[in-house]
Amino acid sequence: xxxxxxxxCRCEDLTLDEIxxxxxxxxxxxxxxxxxxxxxxxxxxxxxxxPLIRKELAKHLGVSVEEVCLPTKRPPTQVTTFTAVExxxxxxxx
Numbered sequence: 001x002x003x004x005x006x007x008x009c010r011c012e013d014l015t016l017d018e019i020x021x022x023x024x025x026x027x028x029x030x031x032x033x034x035x036x037x038x039x040x041x042x043x044x045x046x047x048x049x050x051p052l053i054r055k056e057l058a059k060h061l062g063v064s065v066e067e068v069c070l071p072t073k074r075p076p077t078q079v080t081t082f083t084a085v086e087x088x089x090x091x092x093x094x
Contacts, residue, residue: 009037009039009042012037012049019033019056022036023056023057033053037053
């Protein structure tokens with residue numbers, strides 16, 4: 001197996017080649033790259049893949065890893081009913 005076939009994001013099944021291709025296509029902002037690839041959106045929340053993708057992006061840009069800004073962290077969401085909002089409770093019961 002070639003180096004570019006290495007799986008970087010196991011949740012989204014992203015290879016190093018796919019990451020390099022996206023960067024070469026112009027996705028050089030870390031937040032934009034993350035969204036395009038859907039990296040970090042799986043069950044692990046990017047704990048493994050995001051640092052590796054950040055390192056690859058830094059290498060491509062010719063800067064240190066610290067100079068590549070981390071993407072915005074967003075907590076998981078859950079469905080909320082209008083009844084719950086109206087009543088001010090979690091379950092929508094008064």
